[in-house]
Amino acid sequence: MVVLEYELNLSATEFLYFLDCPQKFRLYRILNPLPNKDDFMNSRRSLSSYEMRGYQGKKDDGIKYHHFFEKFHKKYAKVIHQTVPPEEISEDSIKLLYWINQQEKYIAAKDDCYWYPVEREVRLMTEKKRGQIDCIEFCEDKFGLRLIDYKPNPEPNDQLLLLFYATLYNEYQLENPNKDGLNYEVLEVGCYYYEMGIKEIFDLIEVNKKTFDSFFKEILEKIANNKFFIKKSSCWNCNYKYACNIEQRRS
Ligand code: SF4
Structure with a gap:
């Protein structure tokens, strides 16, 4: 497979696939060509993308809970102060954990604008990256934004994934300077682990962004130079x- 200059654009999934096994990235790309920017930014996350982000066997749940988090603030803004949550929330442990988390945030917030997300499920595509950011919030007292990724449980590459989204957002701002609502800098990133009800937030440090940028550039160079070597250690759970087996027997 030859990746042309204009195809050197990675989604978060493709980026993690390449780190896991370059051959996996290569097979994925053969089966899923690079989308057109307008189509990507105006479509919804596909079923298969939930599977690839670690929701194997749980993709229906992943979609259901992402949908619940997306609609939560609009639906429950009027009752979030109540001691007893609505029945449909009490019946589901993951929804209840999210309710508790959001109620604590609501009580601590100096203003509703720090509780209500700025954006949810935002799809962005730049020259080199694309991805969907689950939630964007204002950081209280900091005059900047916080990006949140919803995940069932922690995984080893979570911090890399958050740096991917933060740099994607910054690049989108640079490439689209006059776009409404994108005038704030990303200051914090974090994951909300919904099966555990835990949120982990990190300050976005300049040195981390620069290190990530050069790491990402190295990966693009490897892809441009067709370095799709095989890393057999992760084969047991590879989709x-x-x-891959057929390819290896043919070569
Ligand atoms: S089966 Fe193994 S070598 Fe093949 S793509 Fe998957 S992880 Fe890579």
């Missing part, structure tokens, strides 16, 4: 093991 592409059958296609």
